Amino acid sequence: EVTTTGTEMISPMVEMIINTKQAPFDNPKVRQAIAYAVDRQFAIDNVWFGFGKPAMGPISSNFEKAGLFGKGIDFTVSDRIARANKLLDEAGLTRKANGIRLEITHDITPYGEEWQRFGESVQQQLAQVGIKANLRYEDLPKWLKRVYTDYDFTLTSNFLFNLADPVLGVHRGLHSDRIRPGTVFVNGSRWSSPETDQLMDRASVNTDPMIRGRQYGELVKRVSEASPVVYVLELRYPAVINKQFKRVIDSPLGIYGNFATAHRE
16 A cells, blocks of 8 residues: 655655845745746656645645645735736846846756656746756756855755644744854755744744734745745655555554554454
């Protein structure tokens, strides 16, 4: 049998990081346009074999039961390409005679074939709104240095774990104090704001779940509007288990558990 349970503690999120310090991506309208252009369901169906669901912001829906899940702008709307084109027009990025507004490089995550396929799909989708994306695939150390030390990129794909609480897995990608050159898997977009920093700081120490829920709801709203990161999908890791064994996965750690409860009937 195949199950996707057991990834709740990990909650991997496929995302695309935008270099917000580089024009024209210092304009939130341009970043929102990219968020609209990327076809999340296409990526789920054709790259990750159906194992995922569209992301609605930086926080996984696995946190819904804890009251910490919030929805941002719905970038999956049926007229998303028209909205993306309108935003790019408003940002002053008009199409040239060849239909291209601008040319960029998309640095693909060097983790294997699915990421190459994802890069190719993004390339095709951005072309629909007049953005020509050239794909660059490098080895892991070079890519990590480019993104998290040199900030020598425009757009890159990646995935981060939400982990057991947003303080652990979400704050690192958005907080000002996580803009740390040389530290990997933190705030590579270098976007931040005093308001969102304050929301995360308060949520870090607040013990009231309802108040935390409101704080994270506001955080998701503000991050969605700024779109420094395109949250593409909540990845669901599939595990194949022989049916003769029971309780193989018995914790939110999934196959990373110790199999202490596994037994054969």
